[in-house]
Amino acid sequence: MNTAWLYLILAGICEIGWAFGLKYSEGFTKPVVSIVTVIVMILSFVLLAQAMKTLPLGTAYAIWTGIGAAGTAVLGMFFLNEPKELMRIVCLMMIVAGVVGLKFFAESN
Numbered sequence: 001m002n003t004a005w006l007y008l009i010l011a012g013i014c015e016i017g018w019a020f021g022l023k024y025s026e027g028f029t030k031p032v033v034s035i036v037t038v039i040v041m042i043l044s045f046v047l048l049a050q051a052m053k054t055l056p057l058g059t060a061y062a063i064w065t066g067i068g069a070a071g072t073a074v075l076g077m078f079f080l081n082e083p084k085e086l087m088r089i090v091c092l093m094m095i096v097a098g099v100v101g102l103k104f105f106a107e108s109n
Helices: 003-025 031-052 057-079 086-108
Strands: none
Touching: 003 031, 003 057, 031 057, 057 086
16 A cells, blocks of 8 residues: 555544544534644644545545545444444445445556
8 A cells, every 4th residue: 555545544534533523522612622623633634635646636535535424423333322223334334335446446547
């Protein structure tokens, strides 16, 4: 795996982190959580920008949002007692399949 893909995966993980930070900052009313959230947001964008130096815009952005959306939803199910309904899980699996597909087809070009 080249550096751009590593940056992209780390950017997606940071997106999950700042989504949770938004939840726990309670509308940016908790200063420490809010500051950490903003720092992780900036890191996520910087890593995404680094990945986009090499990767196609559409591929990078779709994978970044896919990692963030699916990762946040899955962790929400486990840590925040969010619904774990079958159709919700199937939809998340489709997001993951799309992300994997984008990675696979980006590599073949």
